[in-house]
Amino acid sequence: MKRLAHNKSKCLQCAGCVGICPKMALDMFGLDLQIDSEKCIKCGICTKACPVGALTITEVNDA
Numbered sequence: 708m709k710r711l712a713h714n715k716s717k718c719l720q721c722a723g724c725v726g727i728c729p730k731m732a733l734d735m736f737g738l739d740l741q742i743d744s745e746k747c748i749k750c751g752i753c754t755k756a757c758p759v760g761a762l763t764i765t766e767v768n769d770a
Contacts, residue, residue, distance in 0.1 A: 708767045709749045713740050717761035724753035724762055 711732075718740060725733045725740075732746035733753060754762045 709764050710744065710767050711742055711747050711749060711753070712763050712765045713742060714761045714763070715740075717759050719759055719761070721758070723756050723758070727756045728753055 720735065720738045720740070722735045722740075725735055728747075729750065729752065730746045730748055732743045732748075734741045734743070749764050751764055754760075754764060
């Protein structure tokens with residue numbers, strides 16, 4: 708299973724990922740990026756748009 712991970716310490720709060728998401732799964736509330744995991748299809752478009760690599764798609768083990 709995959710998930711979109713957000714590294715807050717790297718994030719510039721530029722919101723470039725928010726507008727590019729085809730499923731509108733990302734939103735900025737103040738300076739906090741919110742990820743709607745129900746909407747996110749893990750396509751990776753936002754990870755490519757992030758200029759500092761604050762977004763990554765990772766494998767999650769449901770053990």
